[in-house]
Amino acid sequence: MGRNRQRTHFGRTMKTAGSTLPLSPHAQRGECAPCAEQVQIDCHENEVPAFAAADIDRLYGHLYCSPRYFEMAGALAGASCYVARCDGKVVAVLPYRRTRDEVSVVSEYLTLDAAEIERFCRHMFSRYPSVRRVTFPKVHANLDALELPRHAMVCSEDMVVPLPETVKDYENAVGKNMRRNIKRYSSALLKAFPTYRYELHLERDISEQDVRDIIALSCMRMRSKNIVPRFDDTEIDWIAAFARTSGIVGLARIDGKVCAGAIGFRIGDSYFMHVIAHHPQYNDYSLGILCYYHTICEGIARGGKRFHLLQGRYGYKYRLLAQRRDIHHLDIYRSRLAVLASLAHIARKEARGRLWLTKQWLLHDLEHKEGRGYRLLARAVNFLRRAKRSKGAME
Numbered sequence: 381m382g383r384n385r386q387r388t389h390f391g392r393t394m395k396t397a398g399s400t401l402p403l404s405p406h407a408q409r410g411e412c413a414p415c416a417e418q419v420q421i422d423c424h425e426n427e428v429p430a431f432a433a434a435d436i437d438r439l440y441g442h443l444y445c446s447p448r449y450f451e452m453a454g455a456l457a458g459a460s461c462y463v464a465r466c467d468g469k470v471v472a473v474l475p476y477r478r479t480r481d482e483v484s485v486v487s488e489y490l491t492l493d494a495a496e497i498e499r500f501c502r503h504m505f506s507r508y509p510s511v512r513r514v515t516f517p518k519v520h521a522n523l524d525a526l527e528l529p530r531h532a533m534v535c536s537e538d539m540v541v542p543l544p545e546t547v548k549d550y551e552n553a554v555g556k557n558m559r560r561n562i563k564r565y566s567s568a569l570l571k572a573f574p575t576y577r578y579e580l581h582l583e584r585d586i587s588e589q590d591v592r593d594i595i596a597l598s599c600m601r602m603r604s605k606n607i608v609p610r611f612d613d614t615e616i617d618w619i620a621a622f623a624r625t626s627g628i629v630g631l632a633r634i635d636g637k638v639c640a641g642a643i644g645f646r647i648g649d650s651y652f653m654h655v656i657a658h659h660p661q662y663n664d665y666s667l668g669i670l671c672y673y674h675t676i677c678e679g680i681a682r683g684g685k686r687f688h689l690l691q692g693r694y695g696y697k698y699r700l701l702a703q704r705r706d707i708h709h710l711d712i713y714r715s716r717l718a719v720l721a722s723l724a725h726i727a728r729k730e731a732r733g734r735l736w737l738t739k740q741w742l743l744h745d746l747e748h749k750e751g752r753g754y755r756l757l758a759r760a761v762n763f764l765r766r767a768k769r770s771k772g773a774m775e
Contacts, residue, residue: 419471421503424461428475432461435470436487441648442538443688444518445487448626448647450618452487459486462500472496476504481512488518489538489707494525501528501712512718513725516710529713531726533733539689539702547677553701562673565666573634578670580678581629588620590631594641595619598657619643619654628682630675632658632667640667642675649685651675672700693744709733 433447443449447456456475464472475486483504501514523532544550551559569576581587595616599609622645623629632640640658644651653675658667672689679687689697693704709729713719719726746758 418467419499420465421499422463422465423503423507424463426458426460428456428459428461429463432463432473432475435473437647439471439473440487440490441650442489442491443645443647443652443654444489446647448622450615450622455486462503464496464499472500474500478508478511480510482515483508483511483513484515484517485519489520491520492516494522497521497526497712498528505714512714513722514712516708516712518707519710520705520707521710523708523710526712529716529719530711531713531719531729532708532710533729534706534737535709535733536691536707537693538691538705538707539693539697540705541676541687541689541700541702543676543680543684543687545680547680550677550680550701554699558699561666562670565670569665569667572665575633575635577633578674579631579633580674581631582682583624583627586623586627586629588624590629590638590641591620591623591643592616593638594629594631594643594655594657597638597641597659598655601657601660604660628675628678630671630678632671640671642671644675644679644687646679646682646684649683651679651684651687653687653689669696669700672696676700693740695744
């Protein structure tokens with residue numbers, strides 16, 4: 381599995397919290413260590429203060445942890461909130477829930493430095509003596525810099541395109557083959573369908589009906605692959621409303637009708653692709669790639685720094701210059717004794733994590749392996765995937 385093998389992490393020096401606790405604030409590592417003496421920590425029990433939403437977006441800049449994301453808005457209800465300030469400035473906001481022996485961070489897909497993770501965990505262990513484990517369900521972090529005992533498994537990924545200064549820079553970076561393919565796909569569409577047009581709309585200029593049409597195409601495509609569509613009325617209404625305040629929507633039209641589209645959102649200087657779909661009738665024209673490409677270029681033109689293509693380590697995302705950020709499920713333990721008392725929990729999580737990694741390897745990494753055995757296995761996997769999709773299409 382190449383570089384995907386090393387996925388499980390226990391602290392290299394499985395020390396107790398007492399033996400690793402720095403004797404001075406300067407012993408901690410990370411961005412905030414130099415001002416550790418000025419860090420003020422407040423915990424708001426059973427509430428997330430109103431000011432936290434703006435700070436969460438500013439600090440972490442990710443759709444999935446933003447209080448404006450519909451799933452996160454529900455998850456925050458009734459949660460407690462940790463707020464750290466360095467010289468009066470908010471440097472961390474971590475909503476959390478607590479049971480008798482565990483604190484679980486509510487926010488997901490946030491990037492944290494090791495110093496802030498350990499500061500948060502040590503504060504939780506001090507504040508709640510019965511807690512033996514602090515859990516970050518989905519976090520991006522440098523695990524090697526952590527000192528407290530831990531167990532982590534890769535549980536997802538975030539495919540991120542770093543955006544250059546200009547669209548021309550991006551066109552040059554994707555390479556000659558991609559540029560040629562984009563031109564070829566567009567020319568083929570115009571030749572076959574002279575009324576083909578691609579449009580981009582922002583925020584208040586976005587039509588709710590166009591948003592709903594794109595979602596309908598996504599549901600149609602999922603069903604054609606024998607996948608139950610993920611969208612419910614709550615999410616659809618949220619997408620339509622949020623697009624009007626923070627959205628970027630690309631539309632492909634033929635004869636005036638939406639035949640493909642992409643719905644993304646902007647938080648800070650980052651864009652996030654949330655929905656992308658095209659009508660199966662146009663499978664031969666690579667409309668999906670065109671939607672990605674044009675929307676990314678618009679994000680560059682608008683001054684974005686990153687375009688998150690989110691989950692799914694598909695080959696076309698790499699061709700669009702996405703870089704994979706591994707997302708971990710991370711458990712931090714009070715002590716080595718707490719680790720030993722949690723071995724059954726760790727074993728269950730390890731099994732689920734290994735199963736997920738194996739699935740990702742079969743679906744995405746296997747096809748890039750050399751050797752007759754790998755090729756035969758890849759053919760078998762592709763056959764099963766086609767059979768599943770054919771069954772869905774017939775139904």
